[in-house]
Amino acid sequence: MTTGSSSRERRPDGAALVIAAILAGLAVVIFWQTSQMRLPPLQQRVGPTVFPYVIASGLVLLAIGTVVSAMRGSFPERSKDDYAPIFWIIGGLVGQIMLLSVAGFSIATGVLFACTAKAFGRGPIWQTALIGAVFSFVVWFIFAKGLQLSLPAGPLERLLTTGSF
Amino acid sequence: MNKLLLAALVTGALFTPALAADYTIMAPAGPGGGWDQTARTMQDAMQTEGISGNVQVTNVPGAGGTIGLAQFATQENGNPNALIVGGYVMVGAILTNMSPVSLDNVTPIARLTGEAVALVVPANSDIMTVDDLVAKLKADTGAVAWAGGSAGGVDHIAAGLIAKAVGLDPTQVNYIAYSGGGEALAAILGGQVTVGVSGVSEFASQIEAGELRLLAVSTDTRVPGFDAPTLMEAGVDVAVQNWRMVAAAPGITDEQKAAITADVKAMATSATWKTALETKGWVDTYLDGDAFAAQLAADTEATEAILKDIGLVQ
Amino acid sequence: METFDLLAQGLISALQVHNLIYALIGVTLGTAVGVLPGIGPALTVALLLPVTYKLDPAGSLIMFAGIYYGGMYGGSTTSILLNTPGESASIVTALEGNKMARQGRGGPALATAAIGSFVAGLLATLGLAFIAPFVVKFALAFGPWDYFALMVLAFVTVSAAFGDSALRGLTALFIGLGLGLIGIDLQTGQTRLAFGIMDLLDGIEVTTMAVALFAIGETLKTASDRDQVNAEVTAVKGSVWMTLEDWKRSWAAWLRGTFIGFPIGAMPAGGADVASFLSYSAEKSFSKKPEEFGHGAIEGVAGPEAANNASAAGTLVPLLTLGLPTTATAAIMLAGFQQFGLQPGPLLFANNAPLVWALIASLLVANFMLLVLNLPLIGLWVRLLTIPKHWLYAGILTFATLGTLGANGAMSMGFGPVRISFELVLLLAFGVLGYLLRRFGYPIAPVVVGLILGPMAEQQLRRALAISQGDLLVLVQSPVSIVLYVVAIVAVGLPVIMRMRGKGGVLSQLATDED
Numbered sequence: 004m005t006t007g008s009s010s011r012e013r014r015p016d017g018a019a020l021v022i023a024a025i026l027a028g029l030a031v032v033i034f035w036q037t038s039q040m041r042l043p044p045l046q047q048r049v050g051p052t053v054f055p056y057v058i059a060s061g062l063v064l065l066a067i068g069t070v071v072s073a074m075r076g077s078f079p080e081r082s083k084d085d086y087a088p089i090f091w092i093i094g095g096l097v098g099q100i101m102l103l104s105v106a107g108f109s110i111a112t113g114v115l116f117a118c119t120a121k122a123f124g125r126g127p128i129w130q131t132a133l134i135g136a137v138f139s140f141v142v143w144f145i146f147a148k149g150l151q152l153s154l155p156a157g158p159l160e161r162l163l164t165t166g167s168f
Numbered sequence: 169m170n171k172l173l174l175a176a177l178v179t180g181a182l183f184t185p186a187l188a189a190d191y192t193i194m195a196p197a198g199p200g201g202g203w204d205q206t207a208r209t210m211q212d213a214m215q216t217e218g219i220s221g222n223v224q225v226t227n228v229p230g231a232g233g234t235i236g237l238a239q240f241a242t243q244e245n246g247n248p249n250a251l252i253v254g255g256y257v258m259v260g261a262i263l264t265n266m267s268p269v270s271l272d273n274v275t276p277i278a279r280l281t282g283e284a285v286a287l288v289v290p291a292n293s294d295i296m297t298v299d300d301l302v303a304k305l306k307a308d309t310g311a312v313a314w315a316g317g318s319a320g321g322v323d324h325i326a327a328g329l330i331a332k333a334v335g336l337d338p339t340q341v342n343y344i345a346y347s348g349g350g351e352a353l354a355a356i357l358g359g360q361v362t363v364g365v366s367g368v369s370e371f372a373s374q375i376e377a378g379e380l381r382l383l384a385v386s387t388d389t390r391v392p393g394f395d396a397p398t399l400m401e402a403g404v405d406v407a408v409q410n411w412r413m414v415a416a417a418p419g420i421t422d423e424q425k426a427a428i429t430a431d432v433k434a435m436a437t438s439a440t441w442k443t444a445l446e447t448k449g450w451v452d453t454y455l456d457g458d459a460f461a462a463q464l465a466a467d468t469e470a471t472e473a474i475l476k477d478i479g480l481v482q
Numbered sequence: 483m484e485t486f487d488l489l490a491q492g493l494i495s496a497l498q499v500h501n502l503i504y505a506l507i508g509v510t511l512g513t514a515v516g517v518l519p520g521i522g523p524a525l526t527v528a529l530l531l532p533v534t535y536k537l538d539p540a541g542s543l544i545m546f547a548g549i550y551y552g553g554m555y556g557g558s559t560t561s562i563l564l565n566t567p568g569e570s571a572s573i574v575t576a577l578e579g580n581k582m583a584r585q586g587r588g589g590p591a592l593a594t595a596a597i598g599s600f601v602a603g604l605l606a607t608l609g610l611a612f613i614a615p616f617v618v619k620f621a622l623a624f625g626p627w628d629y630f631a632l633m634v635l636a637f638v639t640v641s642a643a644f645g646d647s648a649l650r651g652l653t654a655l656f657i658g659l660g661l662g663l664i665g666i667d668l669q670t671g672q673t674r675l676a677f678g679i680m681d682l683l684d685g686i687e688v689t690t691m692a693v694a695l696f697a698i699g700e701t702l703k704t705a706s707d708r709d710q711v712n713a714e715v716t717a718v719k720g721s722v723w724m725t726l727e728d729w730k731r732s733w734a735a736w737l738r739g740t741f742i743g744f745p746i747g748a749m750p751a752g753g754a755d756v757a758s759f760l761s762y763s764a765e766k767s768f769s770k771k772p773e774e775f776g777h778g779a780i781e782g783v784a785g786p787e788a789a790n791n792a793s794a795a796g797t798l799v800p801l802l803t804l805g806l807p808t809t810a811t812a813a814i815m816l817a818g819f820q821q822f823g824l825q826p827g828p829l830l831f832a833n834n835a836p837l838v839w840a841l842i843a844s845l846l847v848a849n850f851m852l853l854v855l856n857l858p859l860i861g862l863w864v865r866l867l868t869i870p871k872h873w874l875y876a877g878i879l880t881f882a883t884l885g886t887l888g889a890n891g892a893m894s895m896g897f898g899p900v901r902i903s904f905e906l907v908l909l910l911a912f913g914v915l916g917y918l919l920r921r922f923g924y925p926i927a928p929v930v931v932g933l934i935l936g937p938m939a940e941q942q943l944r945r946a947l948a949i950s951q952g953d954l955l956v957l958v959q960s961p962v963s964i965v966l967y968v969v970a971i972v973a974v975g976l977p978v979i980m981r982m983r984g985k986g987g988v989l990s991q992l993a994t995d996e997d
Contacts, residue, residue, distance in 0.1 A: 019922070022922065026653065026656075032675075033663065033675065036674070036675050037675075040672060040674065041482070041672065042670075042672075043478075043479040043480050043670050043671075043672065049943060050670070051667040051669065051672050051674060054663065054936075054940045055663050055674060055675070058659045058660050058663060058936075059660075061652075061659070062656050065649065065653045065656055068653075069649065069653065072649055078922065078923065079647075079923040081921060081922070081923075082707055084706040084921060085705075085706050085707075089702050089706050089917070091705075092698075092701060092705060092879070093910065093914070095879070096698075096879075096906070096910045096913070097910070099906070100902050100903065100907060100910070101900060103887075103893070103902070103903060103906075104893050104900060105899070108884075112884070115876075115879055115880065116876045116879070116880055117876075119705075119872070119875050119879050120872040120875075122872075122875075123705055123870075123871045123872035123875060123876075125872035125873075131872075135880070138877070138880065139880060142880060146888060152532060152888035153226040153227055153887075153888065154884070154887055154888060155887070155893065228894075231684050234680065235680050235681060235683070235684075235894065238680060239892060239893075239894060264672075265666070310951055313948065318666075318668050318671070319667070319668060319669055319670050319671035342951070344669070344945050344948050344949065345668045345669045345941075348825075350825055350829070351825055353829055354624075354827065354829055355625075355626070357622075358623055358624075358625065360625045373833070480670070480671050
């Protein structure tokens with residue numbers, strides 16, 4: 004996140020500039036998508052495009068405001084964050100999403116459980132994954148069987164409830 | 169390509185349900201709504217009457233049922249145990265959402281229930297009859313504000329059909345959408361809009377209390393318990409009802425279809441189902457076989473035509 | 483005295499065994515989640531929504547309300563003993579409460595918070611019962627133009643209330659508004675910003691968004707923040723009872739807090755955090771011992787705790803009578819009503835009077851339960867704070883994904899043989915958003931409020947203009963809308979004036995404490 008700024012005492016906040024760019028990007032997407040809309044020939048004094056344009060304009064103004072704020076360095080102090088745990092948790096969520104349809108709720112959520120525990124420094128993975136899978140199965144059983152929630156079942160759930168895959 | 173096919177077969181094998189569930193009914197809506205209640209009432213009736221030992225209900229909400237429909241059509245192909253609940257709203261939603269999957273991609277089995285659309289005005293309105301309303305519409309179409317459910321739904325379609333039937337341009341109808349008839353109620357009672365148009369049940373208690381005047385109902389026969397003409401009787405050539413149906417998966421054999429139809433018919437004529445209809449205030453409009461197929465085709469065609477006329481579909 | 487009759491009938495209904503059980507479950511869960519750092523009442527109600535749709539609507543709503551009240555009680559415990567507020571409304575409590583705990587006066591601090599919450603909850607719930615019917619009578623005649631003015635007021639106050647950074651408050655609000663555009667437009671049936679994804683046609687699910695921002699976002703922030711991983715629980719030492727002196731100093735503060743909190747919650751204005759801040763500065767100026775502030779002044783706990791509970795009850799006024807949610811929890815509760823086919827608003831009082839009054843009466847009952855749960859059993863709740871973080875957050879994420887899957891988890895997207903749930907992808911994406919918002923000091927609530935109120939405001943504006951056939955004057959022709967716009971202007975002006983009079987100091991102090 005280099006900004007290539009000139010002032011030395013008051014370095015603009017690089018991250019804040021990135022936020023400004025994201026806000027501006029959002030505005031562009033809304034403008035562009037809205038301009039592509041087909042408008043039905045209805046009796047509409049204020050059609051479905053007015054609000055998107057207003058909100059996109061607001062985002063542009065806020066992006067400008069964020070740039071100004073970044074230049075003045077008036078963003079609050081940030082704590083030093085450790086990124087490794089974040090990757091563990093995101094990895095756990097992605098793993099769960101990918102595994103759900105094939106492996107079922109308990110195994111997929113066991114993976115998420117283990118990754119989250121790992122992010123907070125608890126291992127080893129094989130042990131927490133096992134605990135997580137058992138915990139998730141109990142939860143699955145209560146909610147899917149007891150409360151009729153539609154939750155994905157996999158080989159483990161079928162094996163334990165019907166006795167076959 | 170072969171690898172992909174193999175992988176699909178393997179997962180398919182993993183997913184073939186164990187023989188425990190006789191039927192899985194998909195409600196293409198969130199828990200609690202009309203389609204969900206229909207599916208769960210069917211589940212209850214089928215199990216209680218011993219038509220099926222084990223019935224599961226799954227919810228796939230979204231976009232007027234088209235999300236559930238698309239998933240059902242692609243994932244359940246050839247599965248004789250899968251059913252989906254749907255309704256008239258789906259017909260419109262398929263068109264307005266440009267859904268890649270339509271009712272042609274599933275096997276409709278039977279119509280189960282139906283509800284008339286009611287045309288109401290506040291008690292203090294100077295509109296006494298449908299003729300008065302038509303006169304107002306003809307004087308200045310845009311000055312008559314209609315309040316009803318979401319755009320492209322059965323309420324909106326009824327408003328458009330009425331305008332068209334009396335020779336007006338449906339795009340000029342000043343239709344104000346609410347997320348349901350109940351939500352539109354405050355605007356109708358407060359006289360902020362001219363006329364309300366939504367399911368009879370949404371207005372029933374206010375009609376009975378004398379706060380709303382029922383001008384007409386949209387079905388081809390009168391609704392028992394309500395003293396109001398049908399639109400046809402009032403001289404407007406419109407008949408439309410908000411029906412609910414059940415469909416089976418695409419790609420099933422004729423024998424399988426006949427077996428499912430027999431099960432659904434047994435369910436729909438059972439005492440459990442009839443009692444449930446009464447407590448929920450649903451009207452039994454059971455129709456199956458060729459008669460239903462013809463009705464469905466006619467409804468789809470008419471809906472597509474009016475949605476084009478209103479301008480919601482190109 | 484119609485209100486008395488209705489309330490009495492509501493009480494009879496609330497005292498039925500099954501409703502008492504729902505209330506007890508609600509307040510117990512609410513206290514637990516309030517105590518646990520990182521999960522608040524909004525998240526808990528959001529997670530419970532999909533599991534309750536088969537239960538009795540009245541019971542479920544009573545439970546949700548119990549969670550809301552319980553969360554407000556429980557939040558103070560964390561602030562006082564851990565110095566990490568469980569929810570934003572307890573930030574102020576941490577200022578004095580944690581100082582008291584460190585001086586070995588944790589017991590009295592917890593007691594004044596609990597009794598203050600009780601007094602405020604009781605008075606404010608009665609306030610709700612007596613004010614609501616008037617608002618309803620008034621609101622029945624509200625047109626779309628009046629509702630639109632109301633939303634404008636809500637936007638202004640929700641974003642302007644966020645301390646010294648209106649820029650970050652507004653940015654959060656606009657992110658919510660932008661996300662609210664996604665989906666089918668109700669008035670024309672046209673699709674907006676769905677990028678051809680079927681799952682987006684119905685827009686972003688409020689519960690998915692709330693669960694992501696609160697549960698996933700908070701988990702990511704806590705895991706990554708080295709300072710927070712090892713926060714220390716201050717043990718409760720010394721007498722747990724309040725001395726006579728404590729009582730003398732507390733009672734007026736409780737009442738003042740209630741009178742500050744209730745109107746702020748009841749107006750479509752900022753949430754409980756604004757109320758607790760205002761109460762804190764009021765106590766500081768009323769106190770005979772202002773020098774104790776910052777070193778453990780009991781008024782600084784009593785007042786803000788009363789204020790935040792009173793404002794929680796106040797929030798239910800616009801929610802029940804107008805269908806207008808002004809806090810994240812209220813927004814989720816609105817979704818809860820809609821799940822049962824109930825639309826909060828003036829007609830709810832006409833069509834579902836028994837349910838509404840049972841709900842209000844059960845709040846009184848819940849309040850008594852909470853006093854019992856919180857005073858003698860406080861030690862039990864404190865133990866919750868000793869659950870190791872790795873199990874706690876792993877469990878939270880399990881339930882967060884379970885709730886999302888149960889509500890909207892269809893495996894609607896596929897890559898070859900692997901099918902994935904788009905809703906979970908959204909959950910992950912918004913979770914990361916929630917982390918980033920926290921990391922850069924943006925408030926979370928305006929995102930949720932914007933997501934809900936944005937589409938409502940748009941629909942009301944377009945309805946107003948459709949009815950008037952395009953005449954913009956319709957927006958300022960009713961007395962109600964004129965009054966609301968005037969209030970909105972005052973609400974913008976007031977913080978500016980306050981800052982000029984030098985009271986912005988506490989505001990900015992709060993903003994830094996939050997990080």
